[in-house]
Amino acid sequence: MNQYDFVVVGSGPAGRRAAIQAAKLEKKVLVIEKGTRVGGVSVHTGTIPSKTLRETALNLTGWRERGFYGRSYRVKQEINADDLRRRLLITLDHEVEVLEHQFSRNRVQQMRGTARFLDAHTIEVSKEDGEVLQVQAKSVLLAVGTRPFKPSHIPFDGSSIIDSDEILEIKELPRSMIVIGAGVIGIEYATIFSALDTVVTVVEPRDTMLDFIDKEIVEDFTYQLRDRNMKLIFGQTVEGVEKVDGKCRVTLKNGRVLTAEMVLFAAGRVGATDTLNLEAAGLEADNRGRLKVNPDTFQTSVPNIYAAGDVVGFPSLASTSMEQGRIAARHAVGAPAHEPPQFFPYGIYAVPEISTCGLTEEEVIQRAIPYETGIAHFRETSRGHIMGLDSGMLKMIFSLKTRRLLGVHIVGEGATELVHIGQAVLNLKGTVEYFVENTFNYPTLAEAYKIAGLDAWNRMGELKVEKVERRAAE
Template identity: 35%
Template sequence: MSSFDITVIGSGPGGYVAAIRAAQLGFKTAIIEKYPTLGGTCLNVGCIPSKALLDSSEHFHNAAHNFENHGIEINPPKANLARMIERKQEVVDQTTGGIKYLMDKNKITVFEGVGSFESATKVKVTKNDGSAEVIESKYTIIATGSKPSSLPFINLDKERIITSTEALKLKEIPKHLIVIGGGVIGLELGSVYLRLGSEVTVVEYMDKIIPGMDGTMSKELQKVLKKQGMKFQLSTGVSAVERNGDNVKVTAKNKKGEELSFEGDYVLVSVGRKPYTEGLGLENAGVELDERGRVKVNDHLQTNVTNIYAIGDVVQGAMLAHKASEEGVLVAEQLAGQKPHINYNLIPGVVYTWPEVAGVGKTEEELKEAGVAIKVGSFPMRALGRSRASGDIDGLVKIISDAKTDEILGFHMIGARAADLIHEGVTAMEFRASAEDLARMSHAHPSYAEAVKEAALDATEKRPLHV
């Protein structure tokens, strides 16, 4: 029987990073993955492939709508979806291949198969051919991630009624894509096909899209996407989804009690994700789940079984790849006797539409509900020379600071390259900077980042320079 210091079940951004850090720290490490390629949902059917399609569709959109304004004259472009899907897979293959290289480089033993507990210290790996082997591990890290949620009355046929996984490999551009759910995944994939010529209708139960983000960002993103052609039906609950051949009908009711129906050729069900623990055999090890099916952990990500830990989407908290990675590092370093920490308040969230949306810290709504006295500063992207030069004039930066101390409590933005610029806010808040600190820092001209300085000036003294 093979034995290891640390065994990781699941090779997503939480699992593979945990394995790498454990190996770096000198632990004899194994990782178990049931699929032929490493990288989990994020690298195979999530973050990476969706961004590849988002970039391809944005290039097409610019060629069709924006090139002429830049003095570039071309024949009307044609979207080759098959090639976009092919390129997406090339990106995925390169990225997952890179993870395999890192496993080899760090001398991590990779087992292909389904990992399940036989006891707290023994894990069985069941391979696709039915054969199995048992390995022994001093510590085990559960990193099995999540899978798409659905509604109990929806039959996901994965042909016309689909999840994000199928949306990444369609063979045709939908005529009318109905998206159930106005969260990050639905809006990103809806944007892909909107740019390629689909009619896209988003049906959302809440009264706003991206409900977990700052309200200003929600309103601004809806306004921008509506301008791009996306349709929204908010405060509406879906009650039925029926397929008839190549057509799908969605029946819903709004909060006024009115019956509504939508007909299209594809329905994307994007109502969140749920932790994936099926087949883990947690009962054999005595590991407890909470009321939402997540693995219960303490502040050290340790389960009720002292040598078993859990990280990422399978535990409480935001379902974000970078959160999982940080947790993987934390567990490995704890086991090595180090004192790592994670500030969960400073894990940024991003929506990769165009313009992008990003936020870190508290929202204005959260701070007001908590009774915190705040100052709010904002600055529109359209007031920047850099934005006008590129044509990316939609969006704004919003900085929220404490009314007494001026410490930055929330940093939110929608605009070009927000996914990268948000880390200016993360860095500032990690060091507990004030809005005035940001306002006094020199920002290159012309740049999108100048909006950060201007919003900080607005939050500090209500004296932005360029509006």
């Protein structure tokens, strides 16, 4: 009764997609989830909550209308934590309901409890009521996700010195906040609370932030943050955090002391693998609890055990995790599986959004590829005028030799939606001519692709003439 073709540990994006894929291939599938509800980190503390919080903040503050009505404009004058939590709970309930229905209609079995290996094919599940069961699995997928990294020298108290999970449970919106860590999670929450008119200071030990994003996009993004009075402190490590007279005090290595009502520590995450008893299965995690896998199949060093999602490291996106889970499931049950796509979009749901796909300008230079760029500012589009946008830009990079699109990078309103046009052209090996010769709906922000395409086309100079003459001769 407890023998399965495919056992999935964790029900986040990678786990859910893998389980449903295996079930559609008529395999007997079990999902083990230690939480009280399915969905994993993505649904309960990560992707969905943070994006819901962002959308609620932008709606209630009237952020998107301030270009017309001024920085003091607000839809709701007094915004509190309950306003944010109310919409969050409705969204989470809907997400869980949809996921439960997907498991039910695909006949995916579920089990609540904590999983640990006894050997590579045997998993022991400890339930909350004390019952302990054993299940046998032909193949296993570990999709356990990550949890916030919490160093011992930070005195977390769950209320004013918190991690990125605890921020969803705060009772009051702080007037001031110090965010330690300028990675994706730290920057997302820093900019969301800044939009809520919290005075935000970001501290980052590196000299830059978001190093995997095109430098020009990061420079534009940084300018926008500083323009709205966010303080960004780079190249400084935190020596200590303490509570003094009801305030949080952060001491930096250079001796500088910062104070705020709340401190958010968002400097990294660790894989939730410590309770799995990996040694019994012949596996070993790295110092951040992550597992090494074959990037094409997501198979670990133990042939019947796979891992996908945040637990395998970068890019740690819900979207890529889903594909990783699906590919792993197909490979695990012996079905044909395609290789992961070469280019995938990366979305950062900050305020403003950033999204990117393909090569950055720095990567193109490193590879010694002759190139040209095209840029469009959202204020150049009629849709941008209608929306009152005074910021936002789209940048495309093209090869001078093949004229193919090499990368698309966007910062501004709707960036995570707009990027998919560039993603399609990238993966279909399209050229600058696509953007120059095709018609885009008017007025839309997507028109920025036409503007940026023409900008690059014009900068290519005589090369474009040679291209036209060659096509005419053909």
